[in-house]
Amino acid sequence: MNDHFTCRSSCPGCRSTDVRTLKSCSFTEQPLKNHLLDYYKKLGPGIELEFLEGSEYVLDECKSCGLVYQNQVPDGFLLNKLYDEWIDPEIWHEKYRKRRRAPYFLWLAQETTRVLEYLDKPPASVSFLDFGMGWGNWCMIAKGFGCDVHGTELADTRMDNARELGVKPVPWKDLGKHKFDFINAEQVFEHLTEPLETLEYLKGALKPGGVIRINVPSGWDIKRRLDIWDWQLQSDDPDALSMLVAPLQHVNCFNYHALSTMGKAAGLRVVEHVSQTAKQPEKSFSARLKSAIKPVYFAIRPAKIRPNTGERRGCVLLTH
Numbered sequence: 001m002n003d004h005f006t007c008r009s010s011c012p013g014c015r016s017t018d019v020r021t022l023k024s025c026s027f028t029e030q031p032l033k034n035h036l037l038d039y040y041k042k043l044g045p046g047i048e049l050e051f052l053e054g055s056e057y058v059l060d061e062c063k064s065c066g067l068v069y070q071n072q073v074p075d076g077f078l079l080n081k082l083y084d085e086w087i088d089p090e091i092w093h094e095k096y097r098k099r100r101r102a103p104y105f106l107w108l109a110q111e112t113t114r115v116l117e118y119l120d121k122p123p124a125s126v127s128f129l130d131f132g133m134g135w136g137n138w139c140m141i142a143k144g145f146g147c148d149v150h151g152t153e154l155a156d157t158r159m160d161n162a163r164e165l166g167v168k169p170v171p172w173k174d175l176g177k178h179k180f181d182f183i184n185a186e187q188v189f190e191h192l193t194e195p196l197e198t199l200e201y202l203k204g205a206l207k208p209g210g211v212i213r214i215n216v217p218s219g220w221d222i223k224r225r226l227d228i229w230d231w232q233l234q235s236d237d238p239d240a241l242s243m244l245v246a247p248l249q250h251v252n253c254f255n256y257h258a259l260s261t262m263g264k265a266a267g268l269r270v271v272e273h274v275s276q277t278a279k280q281p282e283k284s285f286s287a288r289l290k291s292a293i294k295p296v297y298f299a300i301r302p303a304k305i306r307p308n309t310g311e312r313r314g315c316v317l318l319t320h
Helices: 032-041 076-086 089-099 102-119 137-145 156-165 172-177 195-203 222-228 256-265 285-300
Strands: 005-007 019-026 056-062 068-070 072-074 127-131 148-152 180-186 206-217 269-277 312-319
Touching (some): 019 222, 056 072, 072 076, 102 137, 102 206, 127 137, 137 148, 137 156, 148 156, 195 256, 206 256
Parallel strands (some): 127 180
Antiparallel strands (some): 005 072, 056 068, 269 312
């Protein structure tokens, strides 16, 4: 195995050793090679395949909780290369900033409202942490509600940006010195090499009765997609693999059982589970009309039905 990879010999979500391999191939063989080259050239200078030589893209499934995960994951050196060099943070940020319109921010506000209603506290008395805050969209929404807002990130550029936004940056090593009512983890846990250990650490920063919100791509149909094994499909295609098991990045593919089992292993319990669609309602009247007609059309033409799962996410709220 490549020295820049480490092997996860047990399930990273529940620590079970009862696992089986679903797929295995070299990172540098087709069709994975072309996928990696094409994908990363859109986000920065491109990937350096020589750092992947001798490593295997292995997808294992935990027979206990159902988590599908990449067996070989990048070490710290390779993760820095991935997220600071091969993916240019500025290009990544600009790409998504231009795509996000008002309905996206409305969804952030609705999700924040959902948790605040569960906590049943005035927002001004709620301490909020965004774990993996990126460029601070969630933080700014929580600030708008009046919460006491903190954020944590590995990248110094994001921590500096948080300060400029009036968000209180918290270094990861200092997290245990704080206690929060609401910890948000939006599209983070699929990236973590040690998700259970991370959740246990976050639990130490949670107030009694507080909530950890975890939202991840929902991998309930990952085996069907793996059977198709088409790496040329765009991320919004219902058969696409990249949203769920993107090599190097999405190293954990959760379903609801895997999420809830991980929460239980960390000493937490699920207080709410939501299967949600991240894609927001269309703005135009014609698009809304088309959406309203679609279920009828599918009922009339059942042969046309395909599982529309490209943007589906799984969300759980966890508490003590």
